[in-house]
Amino acid sequence: MKHYKQYINGQFVDSKATSVIEILNPCTEEVLSTITTGTVEDANNALEAAQAAQPAWEALPAIQRAAFLHKMADVIRENRVFLAETLSKEQAKVIGLAQVEIDVTADYFDYNAGWARRIEGEIIQSDREKEHIYLHKVPIGVAVGICPWNFPFFVMARKVAASLITGNTCVIKPSSEAPNTIMEFADFIQKIELPAGVLNFVCGAGRTVGNALSKSPITGIISLTGSVSAGQKVISAAAENITKVSLELGGKAPAIVCADANLDLALNSIVSSKVIFSGQVCNCAERVYVEDSIYDEFVEKLSKKMSEVIIEDALTGTNADMSSLVSKSQLDKITEMVEFAKNEGAEVLVGGNRPEQFDKGYFYNPTVLTNCSQDSQIIQEEVFGPVLPVMKFNTLDEAIAMSNDTEFGLTSSIFSENFNNIMKATNGLHFGETYVNREHFEAIQGFHAGWKKSGVGGADGKHGMEEYLHTKVVYAKYY
Numbered sequence: 001m002k003h004y005k006q007y008i009n010g011q012f013v014d015s016k017a018t019s020v021i022e023i024l025n026p027c028t029e030e031v032l033s034t035i036t037t038g039t040v041e042d043a044n045n046a047l048e049a050a051q052a053a054q055p056a057w058e059a060l061p062a063i064q065r066a067a068f069l070h071k072m073a074d075v076i077r078e079n080r081v082f083l084a085e086t087l088s089k090e091q092a093k094v095i096g097l098a099q100v101e102i103d104v105t106a107d108y109f110d111y112n113a114g115w116a117r118r119i120e121g122e123i124i125q126s127d128r129e130k131e132h133i134y135l136h137k138v139p140i141g142v143a144v145g146i147c148p149w150n151f152p153f154f155v156m157a158r159k160v161a162a163s164l165i166t167g168n169t170c171v172i173k174p175s176s177e178a179p180n181t182i183m184e185f186a187d188f189i190q191k192i193e194l195p196a197g198v199l200n201f202v203c204g205a206g207r208t209v210g211n212a213l214s215k216s217p218i219t220g221i222i223s224l225t226g227s228v229s230a231g232q233k234v235i236s237a238a239a240e241n242i243t244k245v246s247l248e249l250g251g252k253a254p255a256i257v258c259a260d261a262n263l264d265l266a267l268n269s270i271v272s273s274k275v276i277f278s279g280q281v282c283n284c285a286e287r288v289y290v291e292d293s294i295y296d297e298f299v300e301k302l303s304k305k306m307s308e309v310i311i312e313d314a315l316t317g318t319n320a321d322m323s324s325l326v327s328k329s330q331l332d333k334i335t336e337m338v339e340f341a342k343n344e345g346a347e348v349l350v351g352g353n354r355p356e357q358f359d360k361g362y363f364y365n366p367t368v369l370t371n372c373s374q375d376s377q378i379i380q381e382e383v384f385g386p387v388l389p390v391m392k393f394n395t396l397d398e399a400i401a402m403s404n405d406t407e408f409g410l411t412s413s414i415f416s417e418n419f420n421n422i423m424k425a426t427n428g429l430h431f432g433e434t435y436v437n438r439e440h441f442e443a444i445q446g447f448h449a450g451w452k453k454s455g456v457g458g459a460d461g462k463h464g465m466e467e468y469l470h471t472k473v474v475y476a477k478y479y
């Protein structure tokens with residue numbers, strides 16, 4: 001069985017930690033690999049390697065840094081099937097979706113390489129004679145990327161591509177649930193002759209390795225994708241050195257369906273937003289508000305669609321819409337939340353249990369709940385699974401108010417054929433993203449950013465790239 005070592009300063013090295021973490025195939029519970037639990041020393045070694053590599057990397061013209069990003073895209077494409085299978089096995093991602101994640105990741109490196117000639121400053125008029133005010137964009141230094149398990153490969157690229165193109169070096173900590181695909185990528189990096197120390201990968205537990213990376217004075221920026229609680233811990237650790245943070249945390253996305261919506265479009269979009277990776281995506285629709293006059297029809301059609309979802313092994317299933325959840329703890333959490341909702345009076349129309357055909361794995365049926373109250377746990381807390389509670393509304397103002405009644409602010413959506421409804425909702429919804437008449441999923445040239453407890457800062461596009469830059473202003477007086 002494969003054991004992944006730490007990748008520090010251009011080499012695979014052993015950790016001094018004595019224990020290992022087993023990585024399971026969630027569909028079969030078979031052990032696929034092991035990683036180290038990691039140590040504070042591993043984290044510091046990686047940071048020191050990145051710090052040592054920083055001046056030369058920053059001095060390299062951006063177009064030469066871009067060439068390395070293109071090489072990363074190339075090695076991903078050359079190994080696309082192997083990487084997709086590795087990803088599918090380690091986290092029960094349906095193979096078609098795993099392939100999409102790998103291919104989009106290659107595109108992401110190419111896309112970010114395109115910033116090389118477009119990282120721009122400004123010249124501002126001075127109030128003084130013979131003076132120019134120059135606003136430069138300069139690298140921050142060492143960037144730390146802490147990755148989640150749900151889209152581990154793509155999210156790794158979000159952090160690596162944006163930091164490297166802007167002249168920062170980088171240390172990545174994969175999630176201990178799904179590190180394999182990232183560590184296989186580290187192996188490919190060795191072959192593209194990236195200068196040692198520019199990109200490092202340290203595995204291990206968030207509470208030790210992640211914490212050490214977050215509180216080190218070497219770290220210039222920490223970008224974490226994960227839970228609110230991990231984000232809060234990173235903020236506390238970063239407080240020690242007032243280190244910049246960019247956090248993409250949980251969500252509780254509302255989908256509003258008006259009576260004038262194209263119902264088939266709304267149903268297809270919401271179901272696909274919920275079934276994709278078994279609902280374990282921060283931007284998935286997590287609750288649906290449906291206008292009173294179409295509520296019964298909507299709920300009936302939604303229940304039918306959710307009951308027709310095909311659940312199979314992620315890698316070998318030939319018709320799978322979704323597969324196992326990522327872990328037993330994820331299964332336990334979702335089971336408990338649905339049971340709690342039932343005790344609070346929710347009615348289960350579909351699902352609410354495990355599929356019978358599997359002896360192993362962490363499978364859970366697509367579930368539709370009604371009769372939930374706005375202040376219940378199932379409407380307020382992130383489920384991160386294939387569970388959809390549906391509620392009724394009478395006016396759009398009421399739907400917008402219920403949508404905004406949450407501590408999260410990542411994504412939201414509205415389904416309507418009426419321009420005025422759409423404008424009212426896009427203005428009124430307090431979320432970083434609003435999708436109109438389509439599923440919840442962002443584009444690499446957009447800006448993926450949560451409001452409220454969903455995060456600070458953001459990723460993707462020009463604004464995501466600029467997260468990794470300091471602004472330096474020079475007042476240049478001449479005679």
Ligand SMILES: NC(=O)C1=CN([C@@H]2O[C@H](COP(=O)(O)OP(=O)(O)OC[C@H]3O[C@@H](n4cnc5c(N)ncnc54)[C@H](OP(=O)(O)O)[C@@H]3O)[C@@H](O)[C@H]2O)C=CC1
Nearest residue numbers: 147148175176205206210211226227230233249250282384
């Ligand atoms: N917004 C999103 O994209 C995601 C949201 N979630 C939400 O979070 C819930 C729990 O999932 P979970 O896997 O536990 O997510 P976590 O937030 O715990 O994990 C995300 C990453 O943060 C690391 N981490 C954890 N604690 C710390 C810390 N103190 N300092 C630094 N890094 C840390 C983890 O390391 P490690 O796990 O290796 O210990 C992992 O690499 C899910 O049910 C879901 O609701 C989860 C994943 C993604």
Ligand SMILES: O=C(O)[C@@H](O)[C@@H]1OC[C@H](O)[C@H]1O
Nearest residue numbers: 148150151155225281282283
């Ligand atoms: O769930 C998330 O926050 C991210 O991990 C996710 O990864 C791919 C999606 O596009 C992102 O939102």
